[in-house]
Amino acid sequence: MPELRKDPIVGRWVIIAPERAQRPSEFSRPAPSPSRGLCPFCPGNERYTPGEVLAYRGAGAPNGPGWTVRVFPNRYPALRVEGRLEREGVGLYDRMAGIGAHEVVVETADHGKTMADLSAAELLSVLTAWRDRILDLRQDGRLKSIMVFKNHGEAAGATLEHSHSQLIALPILPRHVHVELLGARRHFEFKERCIYCDIVRQELADGARLVVQNESSLAIAPWAPRGPFETWILPREHGSSFEEATAGQLEGLADCLRATLRRLDVALDRPALNLMLHTAPFNEPGERRLPHYHWHLELMPIVSRVGGFEWGSGFYINPTPPEEAAEFLRKVHAE
Amino acid sequence: MPELRKDPIVGRWVIIAPERAQRPSEFSRPAPSPSRGLCPFCPGNERYTPGEVLAYRGAGAPNGPGWTVRVFPNRYPALRVEGRLEREGVGLYDRMAGIGAHEVVVETADHGKTMADLSAAELLSVLTAWRDRILDLRQDGRLKSIMVFKNHGEAAGATLEHSHSQLIALPILPRHVHVELLGARRHFEFKERCIYCDIVRQELADGARLVVQNESSLAIAPWAPRGPFETWILPREHGSSFEEATAGQLEGLADCLRATLRRLDVALDRPALNLMLHTAPFNEPGERRLPHYHWHLELMPIVSRVGGFEWGSGFYINPTPPEEAAEFLRKVHAE
Numbered sequence: 001m002p003e004l005r006k007d008p009i010v011g012r013w014v015i016i017a018p019e020r021a022q023r024p025s026e027f028s029r030p031a032p033s034p035s036r037g038l039c040p041f042c043p044g045n046e047r048y049t050p051g052e053v054l055a056y057r058g059a060g061a062p063n064g065p066g067w068t069v070r071v072f073p074n075r076y077p078a079l080r081v082e083g084r085l086e087r088e089g090v091g092l093y094d095r096m097a098g099i100g101a102h103e104v105v106v107e108t109a110d111h112g113k114t115m116a117d118l119s120a121a122e123l124l125s126v127l128t129a130w131r132d133r134i135l136d137l138r139q140d141g142r143l144k145s146i147m148v149f150k151n152h153g154e155a156a157g158a159t160l161e162h163s164h165s166q167l168i169a170l171p172i173l174p175r176h177v178h179v180e181l182l183g184a185r186r187h188f189e190f191k192e193r194c195i196y197c198d199i200v201r202q203e204l205a206d207g208a209r210l211v212v213q214n215e216s217s218l219a220i221a222p223w224a225p226r227g228p229f230e231t232w233i234l235p236r237e238h239g240s241s242f243e244e245a246t247a248g249q250l251e252g253l254a255d256c257l258r259a260t261l262r263r264l265d266v267a268l269d270r271p272a273l274n275l276m277l278h279t280a281p282f283n284e285p286g287e288r289r290l291p292h293y294h295w296h297l298e299l300m301p302i303v304s305r306v307g308g309f310e311w312g313s314g315f316y317i318n319p320t321p322p323e324e325a326a327e328f329l330r331k332v333h334a335e
Numbered sequence: 336m337p338e339l340r341k342d343p344i345v346g347r348w349v350i351i352a353p354e355r356a357q358r359p360s361e362f363s364r365p366a367p368s369p370s371r372g373l374c375p376f377c378p379g380n381e382r383y384t385p386g387e388v389l390a391y392r393g394a395g396a397p398n399g400p401g402w403t404v405r406v407f408p409n410r411y412p413a414l415r416v417e418g419r420l421e422r423e424g425v426g427l428y429d430r431m432a433g434i435g436a437h438e439v440v441v442e443t444a445d446h447g448k449t450m451a452d453l454s455a456a457e458l459l460s461v462l463t464a465w466r467d468r469i470l471d472l473r474q475d476g477r478l479k480s481i482m483v484f485k486n487h488g489e490a491a492g493a494t495l496e497h498s499h500s501q502l503i504a505l506p507i508l509p510r511h512v513h514v515e516l517l518g519a520r521r522h523f524e525f526k527e528r529c530i531y532c533d534i535v536r537q538e539l540a541d542g543a544r545l546v547v548q549n550e551s552s553l554a555i556a557p558w559a560p561r562g563p564f565e566t567w568i569l570p571r572e573h574g575s576s577f578e579e580a581t582a583g584q585l586e587g588l589a590d591c592l593r594a595t596l597r598r599l600d601v602a603l604d605r606p607a608l609n610l611m612l613h614t615a616p617f618n619e620p621g622e623r624r625l626p627h628y629h630w631h632l633e634l635m636p637i638v639s640r641v642g643g644f645e646w647g648s649g650f651y652i653n654p655t656p657p658e659e660a661a662e663f664l665r666k667v668h669a670e
Contacts, residue, residue, distance in 0.1 A: 157642025307492025308484030
């Protein structure tokens with residue numbers, strides 16, 4: 001059973017999920033290379049995954065082929081839906097049962113396609129699947145927040161090659177989300193404006209960090225990126241919860257995401273990449289419309305490695321000014 | 336000139352250091368493999384590094400061979416000592432000049448030795464060099480804190496193979512240090528005890544997460560490790576600033592560090608590793624002896640990769656319970 005443990009000094013939670021473990025003695029050997037042999041995410045291999053909780057398919061029965069996007073619980077979940085949310089102290093320390101949900105979203109039936117190869121229509125299906133799963137999971141009163149993310153490529157933490165994203169719904173508010181909400185609220189209290197709306201305005205007016213834009217969304221190199229080519233995609237219109245976005249907003253997002261992924265793919269020669277959805281927690285007061293928070297995507301191509309300075313300080317050293325990265329991405333011939 | 340930029344939402348600082356940059360177009364090509372050709376850290380090649388600021392040598396002139404430990408400014412510094420500490424706003428955003436120090440500590444003259452191969456006496460020299468440099472750098476009133484860290488192996492961010500550590504002195508308090516101090520102070524205000532002293536007592540009494548101990552130090556698998564085999568080394572006696580440690584404490588630390596590194600090296604087959612010194616900032620009120628803070632080392636062998644979940648949440652998924660890691664390390668035949 002996975003367990004949540006809290007660091008007694010900095011308050012950082014970790015998930016101890018021994019069912020995902022290799023034995024200690026296996027850590028020194030290299031992991032088997034991805035996708036040697038059978039791919040459990042390919043059509044026809046549905047029996048190798050847990051039963052689906054959502055799928056978009058033209059024809060065919062559940063847990064068979066014919067789908068375009070398919071969602072199921074992770075076979076080696078970091079958290080489980082079953083059980084009670086028990087907390088206990090162990091001397092100085094705190095732990096709680098690893099309650100939560102951990103799901104896999106297979107983004108395409110085509111094993112050979114990366115997310116950057118998907119059409120805007122295919123990306124829209126993926127975004128819609130995220131939305132539909134969040135709308136379902138937020139009904140579970142034990143869950144406080146959700147992380148939707150994608151690890152693409154081995155350097156980004158992916159263990160399977162077939163294009164997929166993941167959802168982890170948590171019984172607590174992760175530290176980064178807490179800090180982000182706090183910062184956004186502080187700005188709102190001072191200015192009575194959403195800080196992300198302010199960023200959208202400043203970046204559109206300035207232009208130096210703008211990568212692409214359409215009528216509903218924009219992609220920017222953020223002012224203080226943690227690494228080269230970090231890119232954020234923000235909706236122009238204020239909204240705190242991704243799952244409340246309109247169909248039109250999701251369409252615009254899919255289009256902007258496609259243009260951004262294509263540019264990163266060409267500029268950096270198909271880089272490994274992490275993508276994270278930042279959206280409001282489930283149980284904030286007045287959750288459906290926080291005036292100070294603004295959902296968005298953060299993309300981190302993995303072009304350098306995090307070292308001891310970053311681990312120790314929470315500070316990042318980035319050799320590429322965002323203005324230079326944005327200009328490079330604007331000039332790339334992406335189609 | 337490097338520049339410090341602050342994220343307007345979460346307050347995270349990054350160092351934009353374009354002089355360290357590859358051109359954007361070079362990111363897609365693999366970096367040249369470490370130590371192909373000449374090693375600038377080897378004895379006899381001193382002219383390929385900036386002039387030394389400290390060296391321990393039996394005989395010979397500065398910037399020539401004969402040393403056992405040698406310290407010099409980084410050739411591609413993330414921060415520079417020269418210049419004024421100017422701050423300015425850019426619309427919503429904040430930046431300041433990249434004032435600070437960035438030094439390299441070459442830990443051995445022997446190119447073939449890793450830190451885990453060094454004797455306790457050799458490690459003591461390295462720790463003494465850290466101490467001596469911190470004592471010097473903290474006299475610069477512009478600097479608020481120092482990070483001492485080591486990236487060993489490519490997966491841990493090292494670009495040169497020859498065993499070395501680095502010091503970065505900063506004009507601000509990094510976020511992680513701030514959060515750690517805050518947590519420690521909160522515990523002290525509530526209990527009137529240092530939380531690290533409490534951890535030392537609980538871990539010695541419990542024993543399940545203890546890796547090695549001697550009369551002055553102990554190595555433990557922390558309660559909530561960010562990854563498999565994360566290990567902390569703490570002095571038994573309370574002290575907030577590493578540079579105030581006595582010669583006897585440094586000797587005990589060197590011995591404990593050696594035993595820990597040897598065990599990790601055998602258990603995980605010479606893993607890539609990050610090591611971070613956590614020590615009190617320079618200008619805390621009553622800095623020389625904070626009652627609530629306790630300097631220590633944190634070691635992170637790199638056996639898995641950080642993915643989108645960790646980037647987005649600040650949460651870590653760890654498949655190896657620390658009790659299992661500690662037991663495995665205790666049983667290893669390390670000598």
